[in-house]
Amino acid sequence: MAQTNPYGPNPSDFLSNVSKFQIIDSTLREGEQFANAFFTLDMKLKIAKALDEFGVDYIELTSPVASEQAREEVEAICKLGLKTSKILTHIRCHMHDAKVAVETGVDGVNIFIGTSSFLRQHSHGKDMSYITKSAIEVIEFVKSKGVEVRFSTEDSFRSDIVDLLNIYSTVDKLGVNRIGIADTVGGANPRQVYELIRTIKSVVSCDIETHFHNDTGCAIANAYTALEAGAKYIDTCVLGIGERNGIVPLGGFMARMIVADPDYVKSKYQLKKIRDLENLVADIVQVNIPFNNPITGFCAFTHKAGIHAKAILANPSTYEILNPEDFGLSRYIHFANRLTGWNAIKSRVEQLNLKLSDDQIKEVTTKIKLMGDVRPLNIEDVDSIIKDYHADVSEEHANKRQKTN
Numbered sequence: 001m002a003q004t005n006p007y008g009p010n011p012s013d014f015l016s017n018v019s020k021f022q023i024i025d026s027t028l029r030e031g032e033q034f035a036n037a038f039f040t041l042d043m044k045l046k047i048a049k050a051l052d053e054f055g056v057d058y059i060e061l062t063s064p065v066a067s068e069q070a071r072e073e074v075e076a077i078c079k080l081g082l083k084t085s086k087i088l089t090h091i092r093c094h095m096h097d098a099k100v101a102v103e104t105g106v107d108g109v110n111i112f113i114g115t116s117s118f119l120r121q122h123s124h125g126k127d128m129s130y131i132t133k134s135a136i137e138v139i140e141f142v143k144s145k146g147v148e149v150r151f152s153t154e155d156s157f158r159s160d161i162v163d164l165l166n167i168y169s170t171v172d173k174l175g176v177n178r179i180g181i182a183d184t185v186g187g188a189n190p191r192q193v194y195e196l197i198r199t200i201k202s203v204v205s206c207d208i209e210t211h212f213h214n215d216t217g218c219a220i221a222n223a224y225t226a227l228e229a230g231a232k233y234i235d236t237c238v239l240g241i242g243e244r245n246g247i248v249p250l251g252g253f254m255a256r257m258i259v260a261d262p263d264y265v266k267s268k269y270q271l272k273k274i275r276d277l278e279n280l281v282a283d284i285v286q287v288n289i290p291f292n293n294p295i296t297g298f299c300a301f302t303h304k305a306g307i308h309a310k311a312i313l314a315n316p317s318t319y320e321i322l323n324p325e326d327f328g329l330s331r332y333i334h335f336a337n338r339l340t341g342w343n344a345i346k347s348r349v350e351q352l353n354l355k356l357s358d359d360q361i362k363e364v365t366t367k368i369k370l371m372g373d374v375r376p377l378n379i380e381d382v383d384s385i386i387k388d389y390h391a392d393v394s395e396e397h398a399n400k401r402q403k404t405n
């Protein structure tokens, strides 16, 4: 009987887009706002090509009005003729920005403006009626140029819900391709995300994009819940880089989604390229891949405790929700420590091509654990304990045979 996936989408959840989400990768926009990022054109071209090869649906680029170089970079990336990813640029709700953006050759423009009282008062100083008026003007202009348009409210979760419903239904009627909902300060939790998206979805017919910061560690969970509530597009960055501690990390998001819908994720994204993509960005922004990074952290597929090792050797699904092979990686059983057990050591004895009975393996395991109580062990330590033990028991055996002959 086919087993149902306990982590799969709920089949009765008709609004859910868990099995048809798309990725808007913002490594070259939000990621450029990461404290350590200084991207040259060459670096941006390399990252754009790698994102395209991985298969992200869209690549979002820094506003062309940020600097002359930024504008040239947008144009150069548009000219790459990427095979999969469409190109967006991220602009203020501002006519000048829109005029510059549509001349760069992008496929779409992501417009944003702050709607919370914090941002209305201290960022741009405009009220909701001004915001609505300029949104209409800028959206109509971008649409007239035949490129995709998305309108987003910055700091959506601290914005007044009536303001949000009014502005989103207005821009929806203008025919935007997507609206964006942003947790700009990373304070939202999954339940709030679900409720806000369901409420907004009831007044718009266009698709919903979401943008989650990770200040309180909820970014991936919020992204997943957003899809469950009916959002379709998730903003990501490689390694989650971005302003402050960044946004939804592409790799971690892939880990979340492959568990929910393996067929969709494997058919759409080149998962075996995730490690190279992360290494490329990590090198460019000069950070290490975190040890506990989903998928590519150095110990993401390392099993240590004896109980885990035994079960993993019997069936990897016992303690693995992700299959390392899906990402071109392999699992590792860490047996050189005092938490090891005889099953793990038996596997090592077999790898070393030695013959020991189960009782002998249990005895040598006790020796390894005793040594592991004294100091940290490495593989060579364990191998030499096994080999010495093997030599001893073989010699004993030979002596016994000599005596009986």
Ligand SMILES: CC(=O)SCCNC(=O)CCNC(=O)[C@H](O)C(C)(C)COP(=O)(O)OP(=O)(O)OC[C@H]1O[C@@H](n2cnc3c(N)ncnc32)[C@H](O)[C@@H]1OP(=O)(O)O
Residues within 6 Å of the ligand: 033, 063, 065, 066, 067, 091, 092, 093, 094, 112, 113, 114, 123, 124, 125, 154, 184, 243
């Ligand atoms: C949450 C986010 O990550 S949003 C994306 C952030 N991205 C960026 O900031 C891109 C890089 N930014 C830049 O290069 C510059 O800030 C520029 C070119 C956009 C603007 O530079 P400046 O004109 O020197 O203004 P400065 O950066 O000091 O202040 C921001 C200006 O944008 C205005 N503004 C801020 N957000 C918006 C918006 N969404 N729509 C319209 N105007 C806005 C502010 O009112 C302010 O203009 P003012 O000084 O005339 O009041």
Ligand SMILES: O=C(O)CCC(=O)C(=O)O
Residues within 6 Å of the ligand: 030, 090, 110, 111, 112, 152, 153, 154, 155, 180, 181, 182, 183, 184, 185, 211, 213
């Ligand atoms: O444009 C958006 O939707 C998000 C902008 C942004 O980076 C943020 O609000 O944190």
Ligand SMILES: [Zn+2]
Residues within 6 Å of the ligand: 030, 184, 211, 213, 242, 243, 247
């Ligand atoms: Zn952001």
